[in-house]
Amino acid sequence: MTVWRRELLGALERQRGDRSALFYALATVEGGSNAVPRVRYVVHRNFLGNTDCLLTTTDMRSEKGKQIGVAQRVPVELAWYISAERTQFRIRGQAFLVGAPDATAKDVVAPQTEGFWPESQNWSAERVHMWQSLSPAMQRSFLGPPPGMPMSSTGSEPNLENTTEPRGDNVSPNFAILVIEPSEVDQLDLSSFRRTIYTRESTGVWTQGEVVP
Numbered sequence: 001m002t003v004w005r006r007e008l009l010g011a012l013e014r015q016r017g018d019r020s021a022l023f024y025a026l027a028t029v030e031g032g033s034n035a036v037p038r039v040r041y042v043v044h045r046n047f048l049g050n051t052d053c054l055l056t057t058t059d060m061r062s063e064k065g066k067q068i069g070v071a072q073r074v075p076v077e078l079a080w081y082i083s084a085e086r087t088q089f090r091i092r093g094q095a096f097l098v099g100a101p102d103a104t105a106k107d108v109v110a111p112q113t114e115g116f117w118p119e120s121q122n123w124s125a126e127r128v129h130m131w132q133s134l135s136p137a138m139q140r141s142f143l144g145p146p147p148g149m150p151m152s153s154t155g156s157e158p159n160l161e162n163t164t165e166p167r168g169d170n171v172s173p174n175f176a177i178l179v180i181e182p183s184e185v186d187q188l189d190l191s192s193f194r195r196t197i198y199t200r201e202s203t204g205v206w207t208q209g210e211v212v213p
C-alpha cells in the first residue's frame with residue numbers, strides 16, 4: 001500500500017467515531033477560456049478496492065457533475081483537514097464520473113485504466129454497490145428536481161417523504177460515482193511540523209520527499 005494512503009487510512013481509522021473526518025473540499029475548474037475555480041465539500045465514501053483512487057458520489061445534474069463529466073479526465077484538487085489529527089492532505093489528480101450504463105454498451109462508460117485498477121474492473125457493479133450503501137433519504141435526493149434549480153420552478157414544495165420509494169437495485173440515472181485518480185499528495189502534519197510530497201511517476205510508482213512546511 002502506498003505510504004500516503006496508509007497514513008490517511010490510519011488517521012481515518014483513529015477518527016472513525018467522527019463523521020466530519022470524512023469531509024473534504026473538492027475544487028474543480030469551470031469554463032474554458034474564462035476558467036474559474038469552484039469548490040465544495042463532499043464526503044469520502046471509500047477507496048476503489050485496493051487502489052489509490054478515491055470514491056465519492058454525486059448527482060450527474062449538479063454543477064460539479066457537469067464540470068467533471070463522464071468518460072473524460074479533468075484536473076481536480078481536494079483539501080482534507082482531519083482536525084483531531086492536526087493533519088492536512090491536499091490531493092491533486094484527475095477525476096471522472098461513472099454514470100448510468102449506456103444502453104448500447106456492455107458496461108458503464110469509463111476511461112481506460114492508467115494502472116490504477118484492473119482491466120476487469122466492474123464499474124456497473126461498483127455503482128450499484130455504492131447506491132445501495134446510501135440511506136433511503138439520500139437515494140430519494142437523486143430522484144427529485146435537479147440540484148440548483150430555483151424552488152419556485154419545481155412546481156411544489158419538495159416533499160421527500162412522499163417521493164416514490166427508491167429500490168436498492170433500481171439505481172437513479174442521475175446517480176454517479178465520482179472517481180479521483182491522485183497524482184500528487186501533499187501531507188502536512190502540524191503536530192510534528194512536517195510536510196511530505198508524494199508524487200506518482202508515469203510508471204505508476206510513488207516517490208516521496210520532505211519539504212519545508
Ligand SMILES: Cc1cc2nc3c(=O)[nH]c(=O)nc-3n(C[C@H](O)[C@H](O)[C@H](O)COP(=O)(O)O)c2cc1C
Nearest residue numbers: 023040041042043056057058059062063064065147
Ligand atoms: C459536509 C458536506 C458533505 C457533502 N457531501 C456531498 C457529496 O458527497 N456529494 C455531493 O454531490 N454533494 C455533497 N455535499 C453538497 C455539496 O457541498 C454541494 O452543496 C452540492 O453538491 C452542489 O455543489 P455543485 O453545485 O458544485 O455541484 C456535501 C455538503 C456538505 C456540507
